[in-house]
Amino acid sequence: MDQPSATDPDPEGSDDGAGGDAGGDESVIRTRALTKRYRGGQLAVDGLDLTVPAGSVFGFLGPNGSGKTTTIRMLMGLIEPTSGTARVLGRPMPRASRTVLPHVGALIEGPALYGFLSGRDNLVRYDAADPTADPRTRNTRVAAALDRVGLAAAAGKKAKAYSLGMKQRLGLAAALLQPRRLLVLDEPTNGLDPQGMREIRSLVRELAADGTTVFLSSHLLDEIEQVCTHAAVMAQGRLITQGSVAELAAGARGRLVVTTPDGADAARVLKEQGVADVVIEEDRVTSDPPDGELADLNAALVTAGVRVRGFALERASLEDAFVALTGEGFDVAG
Structure with missing residues (x-):
C-alpha cells in the first residue's frame, strides 16, 4: 500500500481520481x-x-x-x-x-x-x-x-x-x-x-x-x-x-529606435542627453528609453541637424525580459 513519503508529506485528498485540486x-x-x-x-x-x-x-x-x-x-x-x-x-x-x-x-x-x-x-x-x-x-x-x-x-x-x-x-x-x-x-x-x-x-x-x-x-x-x-x-x-x-x-524596458543616415551624430546627441546603452546599427541607432520626454529628445536630434526618418519606442519582447532576468542569452538544452 502506498504511504506518504518524506518528499510528499501532504496526504490530503483521499479520492482515487484526479478530479480537482x-x-x-x-x-x-x-x-x-x-x-x-x-x-x-x-x-x-x-x-x-x-x-x-x-x-x-x-x-x-x-x-x-x-x-x-x-x-x-x-x-x-x-x-x-x-x-x-x-x-x-x-x-x-x-x-x-x-x-x-x-x-x-x-x-x-x-x-x-x-x-x-x-x-x-x-x-x-x-x-x-x-x-x-x-x-x-x-x-x-x-x-x-x-x-x-x-x-x-x-x-x-x-x-x-x-x-x-x-x-x-x-x-x-x-x-x-x-x-x-x-x-x-x-x-x-x-x-x-x-x-x-x-x-x-x-x-x-x-x-x-x-x-x-x-x-x-x-x-x-x-x-x-x-x-x-x-x-x-x-x-x-x-x-x-x-x-x-x-x-x-512589460517588466522589461523597451528600446528607443532612431532611423537615420546620420548614425554617429544621432548617437552623440543621445549620449549628450543622458541616454544610456546607445548602439549604432547601420541606419538605426538604438538605446535605452530616455528618462525625459520623447518629444524633447526628438527635438534635440532635429536641432543638431540629424535627419530623423523614424523615431519610436519599441515594446520589450519576452526575449528582452529573459535576458534582463537571467543576464544571458538562451541555449537550447536545459
Whole structure:
C-alpha cells in the first residue's frame, strides 16, 4: 500500500481520481520548495515554487542547465524529488502517479518509438498499454490522432524512416490518443520546418480552447510569446519569475529606435542627453528609453541637424525580459 513519503508529506485528498485540486485551488501544477540534488552534490532544482493555472498555455523557459527537464521529470513521477512537494491535477506526485497520469499526455525528451513498426502500429502499441483505453475504439482513436498531427498519409511508413520532425509529430499524436486535462510538451517543435511549427502552434491553441492545460518547455522565445498565456523563467535551478506573458514582457524596458543616415551624430546627441546603452546599427541607432520626454529628445536630434526618418519606442519582447532576468542569452538544452 502506498504511504506518504518524506518528499510528499501532504496526504490530503483521499479520492482515487484526479478530479480537482484540493481546497479549491485552480492550479493544475503546484510545487512548493521542490528540490532535486543528484549524487555528488549537484543541485539541479532548488526550492521551486511553481503554479500553473488551469486552462493556461504555460511556457517553461530557462538557459542550459537551468533544471527545466529535471522539473518535468519530477512532475511526471519519473524521478523523485530530494525534498519539497509537487501536486499535479490536485494530487501528490509521484505517489498518485497511477491516478494522475491517465489524465496527462506527455512528450518528454523526444518520443520513444519502435523503428521497425509503422507510425500507426506504434500508436496502437501506445494505446494498448493504456489500461483505460477501450480496445473497441482503438483504430478510430489512432486514426484521429494521426490526422490531427498531419501524419495520416505517412501512417503506414516505418518509424525508422521518419524524419526528426515526423517523429516529433508521432510522439505528440501518442500524447493525444485520449482526451487530456494536461499536456506536457518538452521542445515539441524540435526538428519541424516553419510550416510544421505553425501547425503545432495552431494545435496547441485548439487544445487550450478545448479546456486542456498545456505546459510547454521550449528554447524558442518567440514561439512562447506567440502561443503561451503564462510563463516561468528558470536559471541555475531556481525560479526567477513567473506570471502572464504580457506581465513578464512589460517588466522589461523597451528600446528607443532612431532611423537615420546620420548614425554617429544621432548617437552623440543621445549620449549628450543622458541616454544610456546607445548602439549604432547601420541606419538605426538604438538605446535605452530616455528618462525625459520623447518629444524633447526628438527635438534635440532635429536641432543638431540629424535627419530623423523614424523615431519610436519599441515594446520589450519576452526575449528582452529573459535576458534582463537571467543576464544571458538562451541555449537550447536545459
